Amino acid sequence: xxxxxxxxxxxxxxxxxxxxxxxxxxxxVIGYDVNKKTLLYAEENGIIDERxxxxxxxxxxxxxxxxxxPVSKTVELIESFNEIEFTQPLIVxxxxxxxxxxxxxxxxxxxPHVSFIGGHPMAGxxxxxxxxxxxxxxxxxxxxxxxxxxxPEETVNQLKNALQxxxxxxxxxxxxxxxxxxxxxxxxxxxxxxxxxxxxxxxxEKHDYIQNLAAGGFRDITRIASSNPAMWQDIFFQNKHxxxxxxxxxxxxxxxxxxxLESDDKTTMYHYLEQAxxxxxxxxxKKRGAIPAFYDLFVDIxxxxxxLLKVVSYxxxxxxxxxxxxxxxxxxxxxxxxxxxxxxxxxxxxSQRLLVQKGYETMxxx
Numbered sequence: 001x002x003x004x005x006x007x008x009x010x011x012x013x014x015x016x017x018x019x020x021x022x023x024x025x026x027x028x029v030i031g032y033d034v035n036k037k038t039l040l041y042a043e044e045n046g047i048i049d050e051r052x053x054x055x056x057x058x059x060x061x062x063x064x065x066x067x068x069x070p071v072s073k074t075v076e077l078i079e080s081f082n083e084i085e086f087t088q089p090l091i092v093x094x095x096x097x098x099x100x101x102x103x104x105x106x107x108x109x110x111x112p113h114v115s116f117i118g119g120h121p122m123a124g125x126x127x128x129x130x131x132x133x134x135x136x137x138x139x140x141x142x143x144x145x146x147x148x149x150x151x152p153e154e155t156v157n158q159l160k161n162a163l164q165x166x167x168x169x170x171x172x173x174x175x176x177x178x179x180x181x182x183x184x185x186x187x188x189x190x191x192x193x194x195x196x197x198x199x200x201x202x203x204x205e206k207h208d209y210i211q212n213l214a215a216g217g218f219r220d221i222t223r224i225a226s227s228n229p230a231m232w233q234d235i236f237f238q239n240k241h242x243x244x245x246x247x248x249x250x251x252x253x254x255x256x257x258x259x260x261l262e263s264d265d266k267t268t269m270y271h272y273l274e275q276a277x278x279x280x281x282x283x284x285x286k287k288r289g290a291i292p293a294f295y296d297l298f299v300d301i302x303x304x305x306x307x308l309l310k311v312v313s314y315x316x317x318x319x320x321x322x323x324x325x326x327x328x329x330x331x332x333x334x335x336x337x338x339x340x341x342x343x344x345x346x347x348x349x350x351s352q353r354l355l356v357q358k359g360y361e362t363m364x365x366x
Contacts, residue, residue: 002028004062005162008055008077009033010042013095013121014068015133019047020165023135027162030058038130047133060086064162066119067094070231071102071238078105078116086113091159093119097182098238099146099175106148115155118146118175120182121168128228136343138166146175183242187235191243192250193225294323294341295348300361301338311338314358320347 003026007018010033022029031048032055033039039051052058055077059065067074074094081092090113096102099118106116123141143163147156160170173181200218204210236243260269301307308327315322324341342348352362 002026003064003162004028004030005064005066006030006032006052006055006058006062007048007066007068009068009073010035010038010047010130010133011068012124012128012130012132012137014066015042015047015130016135016137017066017068017095017121017163017166018042019133019135020138021162022046022049024165027064030062032058033130042130047130056080056084060084060088060090063089063091064159065090065092067092067096070234071096071098072234075101075105078102078109081109081111081114084111086111088113090114091117091155093117093145093159095119095121096238097186097235099178101238103146103148103175115151116148117151117156117159118144118148118178119159120144120146120178121166122182122186123168128231135165136167138168139344141166141168143168143170144178145170145172146178147172179239179242183239183246187239187243188246188250190224190227190232191236191247193222197222197225294343295345296365297340297342297348297351297355298363298365299338299340299355308338311340311355311360314354315340315351318350318354320351320354 005018005021005027007014007021007029010018010031014031014033018029018031021027028050029048030050030052031039031042032052033042042048043051059081067077069077074096078092078094092106092114093116094102096118097120099120103116103118106118109116121138121141121143123138143166145156145159156172163170196218200210200214257272260272299311301311308325312322312325321343322340323343324339326339326341340351342351348364352364355362
């Protein structure tokens with residue numbers, strides 16, 4: 001008899017995890033979601049083997065449970081575990097990007113049969129919902145695990161085996177380390193991106209054309225501000241203490257930067273920018289991080305009918321999937337006028353090679 005896996009919450013992450021586990025055919029995957037249409041879609045499209053309507057009834061009968069719900073809901077579900085009687089071993093994990101409150105709730109689980117291993121697959125998409133679920137979503141992504149005290153390594157390995165088809169890279173961290181690091185490289189940048197968008201929106205009252213000028217690089221650096229507001233509101237408040245400290249540091253740095261501008265100290269400003277460039281250029285671009293990344297290719301095309309269709313047709317013939325297409329009106333520092341976005345580095349390189357062979361001038365930004 002196959003081990004049973006219950007996936008609670010069949011959104012982008014939960015649906016993609018379920019799809020990976022289903023495809024290895026070693027587990028029986030049961031799905032639960034408060035949205036009945038989501039459940040039906042998941043079952044009809046082979047994302048799960050079976051759907052259930054009662055979380056508390058099914059939970060004690062499975063071997064692994066993946067909680068793929070908003071952080072506050074995950075905490076609420078874990079707190080309900082003490083109302084359930086468990087008679088067999090159960091591994092429980094989550095996918096929350098904030099671990100502190102989740103792990104505190106998990107430590108209060110009374111049943112000796114339940115082993116909790118905090119989890120956070122550092123991958124995602126700007127799309128949401130079960131319809132956006134993809135088996136390759138986690139390829140080369142870092143998947144952080146935070147086992148509760150006393151959980152044996154053998155149990156952690158059981159969970160890793162179930163998640164093995166994701167092709168992710170597992171990393172074990174304690175919850176405090178996790179929350180501090182994800183705040184710095186994911187949560188805080190999202191907060192700042194939203195702030196930058198608000199600043200542009202406010203300045204538009206004075207300069208009507210600012211929305212047109214913001215179509216290029218500004219959209220790139222604020223892309224994460226287009227993510228799900230409900231999800232991010234939850235994340236911010238669950239991690240508010242660390243974010244508050246980061247904001248304090250940021251405000252101090254901005255004040256120092258203002259003084260630097262007013263001082264006309266060009267040498268210090270150059271070093272400030274140079275250090276930022278060197279650190280940024282040294283980041284590993286081969287791995288997926290906490291912020292969903294696209295791989296862009298810029299292509300110079302003639303402004304004439306059929307030019308765009310020609311490029312797309314060449315790539316379609318080679319079965320290369322394009323994630324997004326954008327015609328750039330502002331091309332400061334960029335060769336091409338057409339930006340093609342891909343989900344993988346491999347597709348980006350293959351597309352560049354093909355289009356160069358076809359006589360196009362292309363560029364990839366490092």
